[in-house]
Amino acid sequence: DVSWNPASLPNRLAIHRNWSTFSPADDSIILAHNPQYRLTITTKDTSPSSPGTKLGYGTVWVVLSRHVFKRSQILSNKDYDALNLLVYDHRNGELILTPNDKPCFEMKYSNYPHLLCMLHVPIGVKRYSLVVSAWRRNPKATTNYSLQVFGSDNCVPKLSTIPRAM
Secondary structure (H helix, E strand, C coil): CCCCCHHHCCEEEEEEEEECCCCCCECCCCCCCCCEEEEEEEECCCCCCCCCCCCCEEEEEEEEEECCCCHHHHHCCCCCCEEEEEEECCCCCCCCCCCCCCCCEECCCECCCEEEEEEEEECEEEEEEEEEEEECCCCCCCEEEEEEEEECCCEEEEEEECCCCC
8 A cells, every 4th residue: 555644754855856867868778877866775674564565575666757847858758768777786885887797677768757666675774776768869858857755754864976987
């Protein structure tokens, strides 16, 4: 069950960025120039009665929102970027250079304004690498987006930028 009741997800943070630097239009070869973030989640032990959590886990939602300024950006294939959020749990929050590694979470590329990812995070400290990816991205265009993290009462998230490859 999904509940956006503020009481069930009290730990929140958000960043607002733009992706304006050059990167290849096709993310199937290299990801090193894509925006990447280290998501560190500290999860405390919880009782089975905590809302939205499984015993021994916490729940975190990650939301990637594409900012749309004109209706034509949605209606025209040439004016939008179909975005995706790739989540890697085995790289300890480090830079992802190529798409050869299999992410633990990946959506289909979409021009929807919001992409949602739910993670069940084990007790302790867990680091994820988050990669913003685009399909048929115009390398000269600017993509404006927000990345929001919502954590259950036993999950404290921290988000930091992973420096891009030179």
